Amino acid sequence: MVRYPSMTVTDLDAVVAAESRIHPFPWTRGNFSDSLAAGHGAWLAREEGQMIGYALMMQAVDEVHLLNISILPEIQRGGRGSALLNHLVDWARAHAAKRMLLEVRPGNVAGQRFYKLHGFVEIGRRRDYYQTHEGREDAIVMARDL
Numbered sequence: 729m730v731r732y733p734s735m736t737v738t739d740l741d742a743v744v745a746a747e748s749r750i751h752p753f754p755w756t757r758g759n760f761s762d763s764l765a766a767g768h769g770a771w772l773a774r775e776e777g778q779m780i781g782y783a784l785m786m787q788a789v790d791e792v793h794l795l796n797i798s799i800l801p802e803i804q805r806g807g808r809g810s811a812l813l814n815h816l817v818d819w820a821r822a823h824a825a826k827r828m829l830l831e832v833r834p835g836n837v838a839g840q841r842f843y844k845l846h847g848f849v850e851i852g853r854r855r856d857y858y859q860t861h862e863g864r865e866d867a868i869v870m871a872r873d874l
Contacts, residue, residue, distance in 0.1 A: 730808060732815045735770035735782060737761065742779050743772075750798045753859050760784070763795065769819065773799070773812045783812055785820070785828075792820040794830040813846055821874050828874060831867035833858055840868065848872045 735743065740760050747754040763784050764770055769792075773781035781799035785792050794816065799809045820828055831854060832839045848870040857867035 729775070730780070730811055731774045732771045732812070733774060735760075735764065735772050735784070737764060739772060739779070739782075743782050746779065746782070746800060747796075747798065750801055755796060768795065769816075771812075771815070773808060775808070780808055781812055783816055785816055787820070787823060787825060790824060790826045792816075792823075792825045792828050794828055809842065810846065817872075817874060825874055828872045830870050831857060832870060834866060834868055840870075843870050843872075846872065 740757055743760055744754075744757045747760075760770075763786075766786075769783075769785040769787065771783050772779050773783075779800075780803055781797070783797040784795040786795055787793075797809065797812060797816070799812065817828065828848075829851075830843065830848065832843060849872070850868055851871045852869040854867040854869055856864035858865045
């Protein structure tokens with residue numbers, strides 16, 4: 729059974745280590761610390777006591793912005809990301825959010841497919857949003873009504 733406890737500062741070593749395994753341009757410890765200090769929603773996904781993923785989300789009035797959702801690479805595509813996203817959607821609805829927003833890299837075809845499967849649609853682009861090895865790339869902005 730997967731549980732979703734709140735992330736705390738004591739979890740950051742494990743989260744940062746996982747982040748560096750999952751993403752080519754990982755968030756820094758400072759990024760995670762700043763999100764926690766700002767009061768953003770932050771959760772771990774734990775299965776049999778082990779961290780298998782995490783997510784961070786920022787609420788602004790009646791919208792939530794999904795900042796980071798990640799599942800360990802060796803267990804991706806097993807439904808755990810969908811379960812974590814469903815947990816975030818339930819939390820957002822319970823906190824009166826009407827819409828969820830996120831950014832995804834144009835080259836992250838699997839991520840785009842995942843979000844579309846969960847009802848997200850492209851609503852725009854953010855120019856030069858993501859760092860790449862060659863410089864910067866745009867972000868696809870996606871949204872889902874809740």
